[in-house]
Each structure stands twice: as C-alpha cells, then as structure tokens.
Amino acid sequence: MDRFASMEVFAKVADLGSFAAAAEAADISAAMVGKHVRQLEGHLGVRLLNRTTRRQSLTDAGRSFLERTRIVLAELEAAEAIAADSRARPRGELRINAPVSFGTYCLSPQLPEYMAANPEVTVRLTLSDRVVDLVDEGYDCVFRAGTLHDSSLIARGLRPLKLIPAASPAYLERHGRPEHPSDLARHACLGFSGSALEERWTFDGDAGEVVVPIGSRFSANSGHALRQAALAGMGVIHHAEDLLAEDLASGRLVRILPDWRSERPLHILYAPDRRLTPKLRSFLDFAATCFGNARDQGASRA
Known part of the structure; x- marks a missing residue:
C-alpha cells in the first residue's frame, strides 16, 4: 500500500475526527481508511490514534507524526506541481522588450525558430532604447544592454554585444x-x-x-x-x-x-516574484541558447 496515500488518509482522519468522515472525503470505504491507519501504525511500531466507537483522537506520537506528515505532504505537492509545470506546454502571450538595434538585427531573426517550437505562444515584441519598467508596463522579460543599475530584477548574463x-x-x-x-x-x-x-x-x-x-x-x-x-x-x-x-x-x-x-554587456531580466511559467522558462532557455555566454554562471540580482 502507498505510504504517501496512507499519510494523506491519516491526516484526513486527524482533521475530520472520524474514519467515516475521512472515508467520505477521500471517496473510499471506512474499512479502507482503517487499513491505511493500521498499516502506518504497523510500519512505525506506535499507536497513532486512540479509537472509540464514536471518535478517534491523536496519541502523543500521533500528534508528532501528524506535524511531520503535513510537511512531507506539502513538499510532495510542491514537487508534483514543479513536475507538472515541466510537462506543461508553453502557451499564452509572451511580452518582450528589447533595444532597437539588438531586437531588429539579432533577436527578430531568431524568433521564428522559437515560435515554430512553441506554437501555442503568442509573442508581443516591443523595441525601445529607453529603460522600460518591466513590472509596471507588464513585460514578462526584457533585454537590456549596458551596465545594470541596482534593481530588484533577476538578470541572466548573455554574450556581450x-x-x-x-x-x-x-x-x-x-x-x-x-x-x-x-x-x-x-x-x-x-x-x-x-x-x-x-x-x-x-x-x-x-x-x-x-x-x-x-x-x-x-x-x-x-x-x-x-x-x-x-x-x-x-x-x-x-x-x-x-x-x-x-x-x-x-x-x-x-x-x-x-x-x-x-x-557592451547584455542581459535578459525578469521579475523575481513572477512565477516561471512554461512560456517564460522556455523563452529564457531559448535566449540563453541563442545569445548565451559560456562564462555565464546563471541568474543573479540585477
């Protein structure tokens, strides 16, 4: 029996107070709930629940195990979400800003390859030699030439111009x-x-x-x-x-x-609090492939 599944069932029993309520929430039988709990107790060699005919309550060992169980289940959920993201196809609108000359002569000729590999992504490219505000102006990422000033953005170094x-x-x-x-x-x-x-x-x-x-x-x-x-x-x-x-x-x-x-230094920047969606991650990787620098050590604060 899957130990993670047993831990999820045990946490439901602790939250809901009875096998019957946990069985309904997990869409399994009360007998199966009891089997999950007994398997955990047998594996651990301790009693996790005090059982009565009406209700179950946690033992001291059960309270300690429940605390760690919640941490393990949260980490498992996060790991599964990361894996799901990696499997997800890049899709949606990707807003990019770049300096005019770089965007015209370097970036634009490469974009057909990116869009062919990611047919569900729509690219909105704006070329401007002014320093745009990535967050306020709603860009997913920006290319910036020249020395970076202190900011809260994450910068990936690319091959210098x-x-x-x-x-x-x-x-x-x-x-x-x-x-x-x-x-x-x-x-x-x-x-x-x-x-x-x-x-x-x-x-x-x-x-x-x-x-x-x-x-x-x-x-x-x-x-x-x-x-x-x-x-x-x-x-x-x-x-x-x-x-x-x-x-x-x-x-x-x-x-x-x-x-x-x-x-002249060249970087691609994005907001640190912006979730690395499949579309953004795919474009950052593409930019690193096209314009990467072998000396680059990855992302850093701008």
Missing part, C-alpha cells in the same frame, strides 16, 4: 584615420544619447583598457539615426556590429582601430 568603431571613407579622407583610441578625442564622435556611450568609449587592447572621453556635436538615442549620420560623413560611429555589418561589407563604412576590442 560587440561594438565596432567606423566612419565613412569621405570622413576619413577629410580628417584622417585614428591609429589609437586616444586619437578619437580629436574627432567628431557620434554619441548614443541617454547612455554612457554619449560621453565616453571604452576599448581593450594588448596594452590594457583605454577610456576615451568623446565630444558629440551630434548625438541620438537611435542606432539607425547614428548610422545615417555616419554614412553622411558627420563623424565616427561606435555601435553594435550587427547594425553596421552590411555597410562595412559594402565599403560604405570603414572599420577603424581593428586591433582594439569594445563590448
């Missing part, structure tokens, strides 16, 4: 080609407004890290606007490789400082 400094051939012909990051201080740099990239650019090379303060006659909070400015010869752009890839391949823009690296 690779930034490329570039300029048009016409600009470089007029102003010369920077040979070192410090040379950028004398160039027209196109800053990404509302972020640290409006004031300073950071590069890593064999000699270590170099932080360059920049001056921006023109800045914008849109990678597309900065790209258009760079194509028009207005200055040096420093933006995600995916945004600039076609222009670099065609020669409309020319990469500068090829021996220097520049990256």
Whole structure:
C-alpha cells in the first residue's frame, strides 16, 4: 500500500475526527481508511490514534507524526506541481522588450525558430532604447544592454554585444584615420544619447583598457539615426556590429582601430516574484541558447 496515500488518509482522519468522515472525503470505504491507519501504525511500531466507537483522537506520537506528515505532504505537492509545470506546454502571450538595434538585427531573426517550437505562444515584441519598467508596463522579460543599475530584477548574463568603431571613407579622407583610441578625442564622435556611450568609449587592447572621453556635436538615442549620420560623413560611429555589418561589407563604412576590442554587456531580466511559467522558462532557455555566454554562471540580482 502507498505510504504517501496512507499519510494523506491519516491526516484526513486527524482533521475530520472520524474514519467515516475521512472515508467520505477521500471517496473510499471506512474499512479502507482503517487499513491505511493500521498499516502506518504497523510500519512505525506506535499507536497513532486512540479509537472509540464514536471518535478517534491523536496519541502523543500521533500528534508528532501528524506535524511531520503535513510537511512531507506539502513538499510532495510542491514537487508534483514543479513536475507538472515541466510537462506543461508553453502557451499564452509572451511580452518582450528589447533595444532597437539588438531586437531588429539579432533577436527578430531568431524568433521564428522559437515560435515554430512553441506554437501555442503568442509573442508581443516591443523595441525601445529607453529603460522600460518591466513590472509596471507588464513585460514578462526584457533585454537590456549596458551596465545594470541596482534593481530588484533577476538578470541572466548573455554574450556581450560587440561594438565596432567606423566612419565613412569621405570622413576619413577629410580628417584622417585614428591609429589609437586616444586619437578619437580629436574627432567628431557620434554619441548614443541617454547612455554612457554619449560621453565616453571604452576599448581593450594588448596594452590594457583605454577610456576615451568623446565630444558629440551630434548625438541620438537611435542606432539607425547614428548610422545615417555616419554614412553622411558627420563623424565616427561606435555601435553594435550587427547594425553596421552590411555597410562595412559594402565599403560604405570603414572599420577603424581593428586591433582594439569594445563590448557592451547584455542581459535578459525578469521579475523575481513572477512565477516561471512554461512560456517564460522556455523563452529564457531559448535566449540563453541563442545569445548565451559560456562564462555565464546563471541568474543573479540585477
């Protein structure tokens, strides 16, 4: 006989006060209730209930066992719920927010694969370069580029965004080609407004890290606007490789400082009190597969 089932029956007897009431609640016979209780007592070697013709009451051993039984049954219920969740198919509306350039050039091309694998999920993707309020604006998860500020959100680290400094051939012909990051201080740099990239650019090379303060006659909070400015010869752009890839391949823009690296952190965030539903869990796993970082140690507070 299933010991967990016997413990459930025993708890019902203790709560309801009689075999008959427990039998009705469990939809079994009173004789079967008695059999469950006797099996537990035989296994434990102690009497759990004092029996009279009208009512049953707990012994001291029965009270102690009941307390632990409730804990065990609660843990069993929780474990079964987790297992049920893992079996459940992802379904429902999934609301995602991402930066414009990343969402356009990196995330959007991957979403058909996710949606094909999860046909019962409806995706609502919003692209914005402002910092949205995940909870107040009702998002399930958000992608965020740049250094995270203290918050109550859970963050999963993804592969950093690779930034490329570039300029048009016409600009470089007029102003010369920077040979070192410090040379950028004398160039027209196109800053990404509302972020640290409006004031300073950071590069890593064999000699270590170099932080360059920049001056921006023109800045914008849109990678597309900065790209258009760079194509028009207005200055040096420093933006995600995916945004600039076609222009670099065609020669409309020319990469500068090829021996220097520049990256921007990327995370996916969700609320700690938001239950990891199958749809959210499936998307977090998908994002980690597509944009994961081998150095990532899992989720952490943002």
